Amino acid sequence: MVAPIPQALESLLSPEQILSSAEDLIVYGYDGTAGLKQRPLAVVFPESAEDVSKVLRLAAERDIPVTTRGSGTGLSGGSIPSENGIVLCLQRMNKILEFDTANLTILVEPGVVTETINQAVSKEGLLYPPDPGSMKISTIGGNVANNSGGLRGLKYGVTRDYVMGMQAVLPNGETIWLGNKCVKDVAGYNLKDLFIGSEGTLGVITQILLKLVPRPVARRTMLALFDSMEDAAAAVSKIIAAKIIPCTLEFVDRFTLQCVEDFAQAGLPTDCEAVLLIETDGHPAQVEEEAEQIQNILAQSNARETKTAKNEEEANQLATARRSAFAALARIRPTTILEDVTVPRDKLAEMIRFVQKTAEKHDLKIASFGHFGDGNLHPTILADERDADEMKRVHQALEDLFEKTLELGGTITGEHGVGLAKKAHLHDQYQDYSYTLLKQIKKTLDPQNLLNPGKTFDV
Amino acid sequence: MSKLRLAEMDYSVLQQCMHCGMCLPSCPTYNTTGLERNSPRGRIALMRSIADGELELKEAFAEEMNYCLGCLACTSACPAGVEYASLFEASRADIEENRILDTSERRFWRWITIRTLFLHPRLLRLTGRALWIYQNLGLEKLVRASGILKLLPKKLRELEPLAPRIRESFTHELVAESESPPEKPRYRVALLTGCVQDLILSELNRDTADVLLVNGCEVLTLPNQACCGSLHSHNGEEELAKQLARKNIDSYDLENVDAIISNAGGCGSHLKRYAHLLSNDSEYANKAKTWDSKVKDIHEWLCEIGFCPPGPLPVAKQVTYHPSCHLNHGQGVRQQPVEILKAIPNLTLVPLTDADTCCGSAGIYNLTQPEQAGQLQSQKASHIRDTRSDIVATANPGCHLQIQNAVFPKIEVRHPISLLAEAYRNCAISD
Ligand SMILES: Cc1cc2nc3c(=O)[nH]c(=O)nc-3n(C[C@H](O)[C@H](O)[C@H](O)COP(=O)(O)OP(=O)(O)OC[C@H]3O[C@@H](n4cnc5c(N)ncnc54)[C@H](O)[C@@H]3O)c2cc1C
Ligand code: SF4
Numbered sequence A: 001m002v003a004p005i006p007q008a009l010e011s012l013l014s015p016e017q018i019l020s021s022a023e024d025l026i027v028y029g030y031d032g033t034a035g036l037k038q039r040p041l042a043v044v045f046p047e048s049a050e051d052v053s054k055v056l057r058l059a060a061e062r063d064i065p066v067t068t069r070g071s072g073t074g075l076s077g078g079s080i081p082s083e084n085g086i087v088l089c090l091q092r093m094n095k096i097l098e099f100d101t102a103n104l105t106i107l108v109e110p111g112v113v114t115e116t117i118n119q120a121v122s123k124e125g126l127l128y129p130p131d132p133g134s135m136k137i138s139t140i141g142g143n144v145a146n147n148s149g150g151l152r153g154l155k156y157g158v159t160r161d162y163v164m165g166m167q168a169v170l171p172n173g174e175t176i177w178l179g180n181k182c183v184k185d186v187a188g189y190n191l192k193d194l195f196i197g198s199e200g201t202l203g204v205i206t207q208i209l210l211k212l213v214p215r216p217v218a219r220r221t222m223l224a225l226f227d228s229m230e231d232a233a234a235a236v237s238k239i240i241a242a243k244i245i246p247c248t249l250e251f252v253d254r255f256t257l258q259c260v261e262d263f264a265q266a267g268l269p270t271d272c273e274a275v276l277l278i279e280t281d282g283h284p285a286q287v288e289e290e291a292e293q294i295q296n297i298l299a300q301s302n303a304r305e306t307k308t309a310k311n312e313e314e315a316n317q318l319a320t321a322r323r324s325a326f327a328a329l330a331r332i333r334p335t336t337i338l339e340d341v342t343v344p345r346d347k348l349a350e351m352i353r354f355v356q357k358t359a360e361k362h363d364l365k366i367a368s369f370g371h372f373g374d375g376n377l378h379p380t381i382l383a384d385e386r387d388a389d390e391m392k393r394v395h396q397a398l399e400d401l402f403e404k405t406l407e408l409g410g411t412i413t414g415e416h417g418v419g420l421a422k423k424a425h426l427h428d429q430y431q432d433y434s435y436t437l438l439k440q441i442k443k444t445l446d447p448q449n450l451l452n453p454g455k456t457f458d459v
Numbered sequence B: 001m002s003k004l005r006l007a008e009m010d011y012s013v014l015q016q017c018m019h020c021g022m023c024l025p026s027c028p029t030y031n032t033t034g035l036e037r038n039s040p041r042g043r044i045a046l047m048r049s050i051a052d053g054e055l056e057l058k059e060a061f062a063e064e065m066n067y068c069l070g071c072l073a074c075t076s077a078c079p080a081g082v083e084y085a086s087l088f089e090a091s092r093a094d095i096e097e098n099r100i101l102d103t104s105e106r107r108f109w110r111w112i113t114i115r116t117l118f119l120h121p122r123l124l125r126l127t128g129r130a131l132w133i134y135q136n137l138g139l140e141k142l143v144r145a146s147g148i149l150k151l152l153p154k155k156l157r158e159l160e161p162l163a164p165r166i167r168e169s170f171t172h173e174l175v176a177e178s179e180s181p182p183e184k185p186r187y188r189v190a191l192l193t194g195c196v197q198d199l200i201l202s203e204l205n206r207d208t209a210d211v212l213l214v215n216g217c218e219v220l221t222l223p224n225q226a227c228c229g230s231l232h233s234h235n236g237e238e239e240l241a242k243q244l245a246r247k248n249i250d251s252y253d254l255e256n257v258d259a260i261i262s263n264a265g266g267c268g269s270h271l272k273r274y275a276h277l278l279s280n281d282s283e284y285a286n287k288a289k290t291w292d293s294k295v296k297d298i299h300e301w302l303c304e305i306g307f308c309p310p311g312p313l314p315v316a317k318q319v320t321y322h323p324s325c326h327l328n329h330g331q332g333v334r335q336q337p338v339e340i341l342k343a344i345p346n347l348t349l350v351p352l353t354d355a356d357t358c359c360g361s362a363g364i365y366n367l368t369q370p371e372q373a374g375q376l377q378s379q380k381a382s383h384i385r386d387t388r389s390d391i392v393a394t395a396n397p398g399c400h401l402q403i404q405n406a407v408f409p410k411i412e413v414r415h416p417i418s419l420l421a422e423a424y425r426n427c428a429i430s431d
């Protein structure tokens, strides 16, 4: 007779690396996504690529699904385990392996928390720019698997732009290394890019080589209030047209602003339609000049009011409205559904207006905030999952939003990933043979369909 | 099994947790083990599973909830405003009522503390007096030398040197039932003396009264005050907690006081939640709301009414501040104590690393989970030493003792209000 899985794992790993009691399984059955959960069969904590490989070989032999997990902050259900599956939690692989100040790279294990990387490199005056809102807790492995973005995306790009190489374990247990420290490298297909954003469906990332940049020494923070979203959008276009790329170009809409004022009292008028938070960083002289240019543009763009921070404290104060947006919204109703549809920048104002109309049409509370600079919008639906009728309207509203996004040439997910939550809509975006190609790649790398099966699409 | 509170309570409190994980880095127990079950998110998921009937209420859950400090750091970190305190209390009440962790030693401890001493203020003071005699008349040395302590159970033996120094006089001997400021009072307030505090820091109540008088408040201090019930509530004794809450509410003519002042972070945090505790009590629900609206932490109150700027301390001091969890996370009183300390001219305030992390005292946690409590205590002590301060200020008797046991006599532990009182007095003398 073959041993049950938890016991079979015991022959591969030490007992502290395996959890199988009900109390332990329940708590690895969810991530940050509303309404999704699934109890796994066992949770394991590999400490090396060899451990990962052993577990994947056992899984292949016994036909058991495996779901990789970082910190479980994902917002699309990516790390929800399969029924009777194993959770492979990489949090204990959390060492910084090499910090190379000559080549400006850092080699880390996947379980390192994103912010820890920044703390480590800032001592040398360097920066790892991607800064997802969850960076205090998310793992770098999760960031790479989801190709996460952050507030600095417009100027600095997203996770993908900083991954120079990686080690990964394939579903067949083989360990591979992709990429290197060279800025230029055209040998073979760019396979590492396949694993970035693969949501744990192609392999388990066990080491990551990241690129670093010099930390900007100066920063200026500005805030502008607008009576119409179109005016705000026009101001953004003018800023970009003036060849200024701010590191932050964020907005909150009127409903979000009202909630923020109730919660954090940032002292802003609740009757304006849009608030823009703008930050520029770099060399002091350049920052000075850009800030002045931005202020001029804002003044010419019907901004009702603009504020510029004189020091760090004031900068933090100006950022309050945007920073506390999520917290202000999340406490209003029991269920918070945070979306991340993204459209080309010049379509953002139209999309925001559409979100507002959709809320009215389906009698829902939907707030919008997000990254104006890169067209990434966070329509946030406030509901109660116990109210079946309301949830039905939520789903209808989401359908409408996805349809409109694609009509405007956008994407159903700008940074959270497809996972389970947006799986039903992926085909709408990949309408030609590309959808088949996605499946073929998955089948080539994972013929038994054991690595995070059922995520992103069904094979 | 009796009806579970977790199953009966308003489900939206459980549902409010969206398992985003933002609370994880703030949780001391999660930071120790890295295990999801030892995190706020994990604990709430277990509670929800119990409420949903997917998990049985068993020892593993009870142990988990005992491991939780109840420090509420997760509440400050949570973007969704999850009321962890209510969930924590409901869980512990379910565990107690269903006698999930019943051992005779545990029963003895609970009986002596929660059911006896903290329900009877006079008895508590009598015990305190006995301890004082023991500590001060040389008996302590005699007993320690005699080896008699070896006969005590291990836990009790380890605790004996931790026992706080009991004060010679208690509050009712130091503060009169009614005291008025020299000029016409601006406010009339009631002062809560706190039961542990009354034994080990009674002079703090004198200091609090003095500070209130300087700031134009008439101070009413009832003798024989009932315990606030926080210890009972945190340890699953909801009925006793309700009894104490009613007794406290009945002791005051609420319409006739502007504020009810608490100077202990832990008590204040519980005192402000009587309305929640008594929400199903038709007779008391409304009175409890009025009560809650009048309870003020002393720092909060002073900043609200605008306190007189103090003069310098007799000797300049370097001070760091440890925010008590229940003042900081429980009541959200963060800036006010800092403002008060900063107002003292020759006091230099040095920031404390990881100030927002629990010191491990957490009610009777240092009795029930000595290992984790000890670890947090030494971390805290080492951060405090790093500030090279003369004094660490903190506003809760539990923290006071926990920290004092680790840093005294090199560093003194003081309540911010004691320092303020000292500054006021010093100024009055030099005037
Ligand atoms: C409050 C909040 C704010 C957020 N803000 C942002 C934001 O600004 N921008 C943004 O992009 N996202 C954001 N997110 C989403 C989320 O934090 C990111 O997707 C993050 O990268 C997930 O990291 P994690 O370690 O929690 O991964 P998990 O949630 O555990 O996993 C995410 C996915 O990655 C896979 N995976 C994890 N580790 C590995 C690995 N080593 N190898 C292979 N696959 C792996 C998993 O299988 C899963 O599919 C936010 C989430 C929250 C709760
Ligand atoms: S931060 Fe709040 S909502 Fe998020 S997991 Fe923790 S308790 Fe739940």
Ligand code: SF4
Binding pocket: B026, B027, B028, B029, B030, B039, B040, B043, B067, B068, B069, B070, B071, B072, B073, B074, B075, B084
């Ligand atoms: S109360 Fe403290 S120990 Fe308990 S879950 Fe919250 S942060 Fe952790």
